[in-house]
Amino acid sequence: MTARSRQSGKPAALATALVAVVVAGAAVVAAVSSAQAGNGLAVGLWSSLAAAVWCLTVGAVLLQWRRARRLAVGLATVRTKGEAALAAVLRAEAATAVAMAEARAARAHAAAAQREAEAARAEMLAARAEAIEARSEAAAARAAADDEREELARLAEQSIPEVVRRLRAGASVETVLVAHRHTAHEGLLALLAKEIGYGERQRAAALAVCATAAGRVQALATSMHAELREMEHRHGEEVLGDLLRLDHSTAQAGRMADSIAVLTGARSGRRWSRPIPVESVLRGALGRINGYQRVRLHSASGAAVAGYAAEGVMHVLAELMDNAANFSAPPAEVHVYVEELHAGLAVTVEDGGLGLSEVWLRRAEQAVSGEPLDLTTLSAGTRLGFAVVGALARKHGLAISFRPSSRGGTGVVVLLPEQLITHQEREAEPEPERAEEARPPAGARPTAPAVSAVPALPRSAGAGGAVEPASPSASSSSTAPKTPAALGGADGLPRRRRGQTLAAAGGVAPTVVRGPARLPVRTAGPTDRTADRRADGGADEAGAVATAGRFGAFRQAALGARPAAPSTPAVPRTTPAADAPASPDHASPAHIPNTVEDNT
Known part of the structure; x- marks a missing residue:
């Protein structure tokens, strides 16, 4: 109910009450006028009627007022509810508007999300395509890496060792690289082959220089051997020890x-x-x-x-x-x-x-x-x-x-x-009578007693260092002269040919001495130089001098000198001839003590 309806209800109630008052007044007036006419009953009736009308009117007015009041309350309630409903509707409309706005925003967000999802899907498809392409490239790279690894392995295990082997065998760089043309590492192999070839040439040159120097030292040693052997025969015992030491060095x-x-x-x-x-x-x-x-x-x-x-x-x-x-x-x-x-x-x-x-x-x-x-x-x-x-x-x-x-x-x-x-079969040792046959008649210069010679070292055969072996199995006919004149001199002593041992010159095959051998005793006194060396007490000097003394006694025996003969046989020290230089590969037996002992 609106405010206008509430305002129109109040005047209607007032009008009804006013009408009731007027009717009551009219009734009163009628009663009074009737009373004047002298009719008391009529006055009463009219008064009662007026009162009844007035009561009815008042009751109707009250009833109308009460109804109007209820209607007003109802209208107020309805108005309140309407206002609440209107407010609710307004709120609902506002909420609907908000919801619609939110829905529109959600739809916009969903559309944006959908667009983003589509973009993400497109990106994912692109990424998948890129991944597939990258996988293909990785597979290709892996295959290329495998090929490169195989090529490197083949290069390290086959090509480079073959190149090095052929270069060290003497092949040229160009010849080696012919088999490796149009390969993946041709440039690397060429550079490596050039460096290795240069190094091999340097190595070969250095080895050639060393070999040449060694050959020259060998030639010098051969020449020095020849000169020292000639000096050992030419000079006396005062320098023999020095010559033997030089020969040994x-x-x-x-x-x-x-x-x-x-x-x-x-x-x-x-x-x-x-x-x-x-x-x-x-x-x-x-x-x-x-x-x-x-x-x-x-x-x-x-x-x-x-x-x-x-x-x-x-x-x-x-x-x-x-x-x-x-x-x-x-x-x-x-x-x-x-x-x-x-x-x-x-x-x-x-x-x-x-x-x-x-x-x-x-x-x-x-x-x-x-x-x-x-x-x-x-x-x-x-x-x-x-x-x-x-x-x-x-x-x-x-x-x-x-x-x-x-x-x-x-x-x-x-x-x-x-x-x-x-x-080789050993020849029989010489008989003692052989030494007696070689002994000169009385009056001749004494000579060294006949002895068994130790196997001689290979003897020198020329100035160039060529060495011929003196084999103990060789027969006396192949080593000794065939003419009797070659077997001895005018005094009956055996003569040694150049390059032969004394035993071979006398027609006696060399034999091996078993047990400690004793050397000829030198009867002549030591020289001043020898005495000085022995006085010094040096072990090397004493050994060299003793060897020189023994070799001097043998040389005197070979040349015809006659020192006093010892009571026991001695072993002479053989030496190559003076004009046959010794090889640098061995030393003269005169320098070596007889140390071949029996091991039985």
Whole structure:
């Protein structure tokens, strides 16, 4: 109900009340007027009627007012509810508007999200395409990497080793690179081949220089040997000891030159045409070392070493003997044993030194093994002996092993294979009557007693250093002159041909002396220089002088001098002729004490 309706209800109630009052007043007036007319009953009726009308009117007015009041309350309630409903509607409309706005915003957001999702889907599809492309590229890169890895492996395992091997074999860079044209690493191989070729040329030039120098040293040693041998025959005993020391030093210099030649791959020594007896090989090796006085040989073998390998075996034994003597403090001795085996010939060199540590033992075994020689492992200060031994062992098929020595040091066993060993029959030793036949008649100058000669070393055959072996198996007819005049001089003494031993000159085959040999006693007194050296007390000087004295006694016997004969036979020291220079590969037997002992 509106406010206008409420305002219109109030005047209607008032009008009704006013009408009731007016009717009541009219009734009263009518009653009064009737009363004046004198009718009391009529007055009463009219008064009652007026009162009733008035009551009815008042009741109607009250009822109307009450109804109007209820209507007003109802209208107010309805108005309140309407206003609340209107407010609710307004709120609902506002909420609807907000919801619609939110819905529109949500739709816009959803549209944006959909657009973003579509963009993300497009990006995902693009990323998937890129991933597929990247996967394809990765597979291609992996395949290329595998190919590159295979190419690098082939380059490292096949191409480069082949290039290095062919370049080291002497092929030119252009020849080597022909097989590697149009390859993936052609430029790298070309650069590497050029560098390796340059290095190999430098290495070959350095080795050639060293080999040339070694050859010249060998030639000088050969020439010095020849001159020293000639001087030993020409000069007296006062300088003989010095000459023998120089001769021995020259032999050691020749061994060093041979070692350099072996390490550089050049030719060392020579190949003899006939087998060389083992005793001669041992004594030849002994003549090339410094401490030969402390070496004791124990050999009862009648075997001989093939001529082409005798020089190499001699050099190997010389290096091992020298190493054993150098690392054994004097007066410790070095013992060399020879044993014939089914597989060949075993030569054992034992010393009494401190032995080898585990590290040095492994290095020594590596050096003498059958692996190719690597000069880069020979640093400054490295000993060359084992490297030389390893090179010669590889060349001739020798087997070299190390073991502890029973003397507290180190034992080295050299096994010569069977193909290098030959066996020769020994000739009978000379009869005592042979010495009597060579004795001159009374009145002639006394000469040295007849003796058995030790096997002579290979003798020099020319100034160029060519060496001929003096084999004990050679018959006397092949070594001695066939004419009687060649067997002795006018005084009946045997004469030695140049390049022959005294025993061969007398027609007696050389034999091996068993047991300690005694040398001829020199009756003449020592020279002043010899006396001074002995007074100094030097071990080397005394040894050289003693050797010189023994060699002088032998030389006097060979030349016809007559010193007093000792009561027991002695062993002469043979020497090559003065005009036959000794090879730098060995020393004269005059320098070597007779140390071939019986090992039985």
